[in-house]
Amino acid sequence: MELNPSDKNAETINSILEKELKIDAEIRNLWSESIHCRDQRQTFKKTNEIYDFIIVGAGTAGCVLARELIYNVPNVTILVLEAGPPDAQVNDKIRLPCTFPSVKQRMPSTIEPTKEVINKEMPYPRGKIIGGCSAVNNMVYMRGQKSDYDSWAAQGPEYSIWDYDRCLEAFKAVENNARVNPDEEFKKYHGFNGLLHVQDSPNDTYEMTKDIIKAANNLGIPCNNDFNGVRQNGVGKHQHTMKDGKRISLADGYLTDALKKVEKYPLLKPLSPPYGGFSNGVAKVVAVNVKTLSHMLSIIWDEEKEDENIAIGVKYFCNGGIQNAFIAPKGEVIICGGTVNSAQVLMLSGIGPKNNLKACNIKVRKELPVGRNLLDHPICYMTGNVSIPNGTDVSRIHSWCSGIKLGINYKGNVEGKIPSKEDFLDERPDFQTYVLNCPKSVGHLELSSSNPFIQPKLFLNFYEKPEDMYRMISSLKLLRELLKQPPLSTVWGVKELGFNDEFGKWCSVGEEMSDEDWERYIREKGFVTKHIFSSSSFHMCGTVKMAPESQGGCVNHRLQVYGTKNLRVVDASIFPTIPNGNINAPVAMVAWRASKLIEEDYRAKI
Numbered sequence: 001m002e003l004n005p006s007d008k009n010a011e012t013i014n015s016i017l018e019k020e021l022k023i024d025a026e027i028r029n030l031w032s033e034s035i036h037c038r039d040q041r042q043t044f045k046k047t048n049e050i051y052d053f054i055i056v057g058a059g060t061a062g063c064v065l066a067r068e069l070i071y072n073v074p075n076v077t078i079l080v081l082e083a084g085p086p087d088a089q090v091n092d093k094i095r096l097p098c099t100f101p102s103v104k105q106r107m108p109s110t111i112e113p114t115k116e117v118i119n120k121e122m123p124y125p126r127g128k129i130i131g132g133c134s135a136v137n138n139m140v141y142m143r144g145q146k147s148d149y150d151s152w153a154a155q156g157p158e159y160s161i162w163d164y165d166r167c168l169e170a171f172k173a174v175e176n177n178a179r180v181n182p183d184e185e186f187k188k189y190h191g192f193n194g195l196l197h198v199q200d201s202p203n204d205t206y207e208m209t210k211d212i213i214k215a216a217n218n219l220g221i222p223c224n225n226d227f228n229g230v231r232q233n234g235v236g237k238h239q240h241t242m243k244d245g246k247r248i249s250l251a252d253g254y255l256t257d258a259l260k261k262v263e264k265y266p267l268l269k270p271l272s273p274p275y276g277g278f279s280n281g282v283a284k285v286v287a288v289n290v291k292t293l294s295h296m297l298s299i300i301w302d303e304e305k306e307d308e309n310i311a312i313g314v315k316y317f318c319n320g321g322i323q324n325a326f327i328a329p330k331g332e333v334i335i336c337g338g339t340v341n342s343a344q345v346l347m348l349s350g351i352g353p354k355n356n357l358k359a360c361n362i363k364v365r366k367e368l369p370v371g372r373n374l375l376d377h378p379i380c381y382m383t384g385n386v387s388i389p390n391g392t393d394v395s396r397i398h399s400w401c402s403g404i405k406l407g408i409n410y411k412g413n414v415e416g417k418i419p420s421k422e423d424f425l426d427e428r429p430d431f432q433t434y435v436l437n438c439p440k441s442v443g444h445l446e447l448s449s450s451n452p453f454i455q456p457k458l459f460l461n462f463y464e465k466p467e468d469m470y471r472m473i474s475s476l477k478l479l480r481e482l483l484k485q486p487p488l489s490t491v492w493g494v495k496e497l498g499f500n501d502e503f504g505k506w507c508s509v510g511e512e513m514s515d516e517d518w519e520r521y522i523r524e525k526g527f528v529t530k531h532i533f534s535s536s537s538f539h540m541c542g543t544v545k546m547a548p549e550s551q552g553g554c555v556n557h558r559l560q561v562y563g564t565k566n567l568r569v570v571d572a573s574i575f576p577t578i579p580n581g582n583i584n585a586p587v588a589m590v591a592w593r594a595s596k597l598i599e600e601d602y603r604a605k606i
């Protein structure tokens with residue numbers, strides 16, 4: 001029997017689609033192996049650039065979101081735009097992260113308020129690559145404390161969806177922990193079926209690491225074998241976001257899995273005899289389309305309903321030209337560009353502080369404090385010289401990874417004194433060795449231009465609040481004591497590194513330091529980046545705060561941008577407060593929770 005013309009048409013189109021899906025699958029495989037630039041794919045050009053969801057940024061959040069949405073929301077097509085290149089895991093190397101400089105800040109001294117001190121500028125790296133910062137980070141797996149998330153939930157009744165129990169459910173859903181023989185207590189706090197791989201250090205513990213633990217025990221710091229369990233305080237080895245000893249970015253786990261889902265909807269079944277052929281209609285490709293080297297420039301708004309700020313798509317720069325992608329009627333634009341760039345693209349699209357936007361000649365669509373509430377964990381190192389005894393394994397200690405094998409968590413002292421035994425036993429510590437985990441100082445970022453390729457200015461404002469400075473002083477004093485402890489001082493001959501020669505005369509080996517000396521050390525020496533010192537743990541968050549609008553919020557509890565439609569932000573920028581620990585896992589957790597909210601809202605529109 002002859003097919004009618006529309007059947008024939010459908011059959012032709014479907015057979016083309018079939019072929020393209022096959023080619024597509026091959027190219028996906030190549031992409032997964034990172035040996036082919038993903039942008040060479042052709043299939044999606046036929047879809048006229050209309051997607052159910054457009055995700056901007058394939059970092060920690062974007063990768064989790066893409067995977068969760070494609071598997072859980074029925075029959076959707078997703079575009080992921082990533083400004084950076086594909087990763088290059090095939091060589092076990094990733095490309096250089098892009099770096100933003102922070103701005104030099106003058107401020108009154110904490111110790112001598114009549115004097116002026118300077119927070120020097122420093123480079124601020126970010127992962128501009130598939131996987132985002134999770135592809136360049138230090139892999140320390142920490143998730144913060146119960147009270148962090150309960151405080152998010154306490155912002156209003158509707159915010160209860162962010163309480164610790166629900167966040168813990170999400171942490172567990174994302175995590176795939178490879179601890180050997182986990183005990184029942186461990187199982188309460190960890191997940192074993194997610195796609196974020198976590199493991200204990202793959203190497204044996206170095207003798208020196210064991211001796212640092214002993215030295216910490218000498219000072220009264222208890223051991224802890226799970227910093228994400230019931231208590232965070234103590235000394236112990238970190239778990240890392242690794243699998244079989246290799247870095248696992250969120251792209252490796254989540255985006256790779258998202259790319260595996262390629263279907264056609266509706267599923268076209270051959271019609272049974274005597275009709276033959278296919279059912280009428282053309283299938284839509286259900287899949288995730290990733291475009292690398294595609295930099296989002298701004299949101300496309302529905303200009304016919306100007307007052308409603310309805311997002312209908314995005315403008316992006318790719319292949320040397322500006323392109324548009326649009327969302328389908330029930331779709332959404334979801335910004336996952338990270339703390340700096342999510343704030344930047346909102347501001348470029350007219351959402352942000354009036355004065356800053358006007359100064360950059362950008363039309364204000366909705367005034368919101370985007371870019372305020374810039375939070376971060378300041379960091380300051382204390383360094384020791386080691387005499388290497390013959391035949392030890394210390395020469396094998398190398399690279400950042402070894403440096404962060406170990407965590408010592410305690411409460412800093414707000415008067416700058418060495419923490420006491422009670423501070424070591426406090427189950428809600430605020431220090432992670434040299435990282436101040438709950439700073440009270442808050443910074444901000446500003447748009448410096450309407451040009452999307454010019455980075456915003458970052459004002460970190462570290463130590464603006466005196467208690468931050470005093471707690472950092474207290475922690476450094478403790479580390480100085482640690483270096484003097486046996487077996488570090490005896491077996492390893494550890495000596496505090498002198499700063500008088502290389503860095504100026506104000507601090508000599510073994511000499512007492514006044515609080516003023518300490519402040520200079522923290523502000524000036526802690527910022528010397530050509531040496532190993534640093535001043536940030538690169539845990540920037542908070543610039544598109546989730547809070548009631550009256551409390552300085554930019555997105556509501558469902559992460560929708562106030563005063564707009566079809567627009568959400570999902571990444572570290574929405575954190576109302578900074579968690580008391582590293583933030584990669586919390587970002588993944590937020591993205592997982594957000595996928596549920598987006599799914600609920602999408603289904604409600606059906």
Ligand SMILES: Cc1cc2nc3c(=O)[nH]c(=O)nc-3n(C[C@H](O)[C@H](O)[C@H](O)COP(=O)(O)OP(=O)(O)OC[C@H]3O[C@@H](n4cnc5c(N)ncnc54)[C@H](O)[C@@H]3O)c2cc1C
Nearest residue numbers: 057059061083132133137138139140296338341572582584
């Ligand atoms: C050097 C370093 C070390 C760290 N160490 C640790 C650690 O040990 N443990 C830990 O838990 N956390 C660590 N972190 C922090 C953690 O990795 C990040 O906070 C987290 O990955 C942020 O996730 P995100 O999704 O918010 O943003 P990102 O991962 O930064 O993702 C944003 C993505 O959006 C893309 N993008 C931005 N703008 C645009 C645009 N206009 N168009 C298209 N794409 C765009 C970016 O290229 C990027 O890929 C570290 C971070 C750094 C930089």
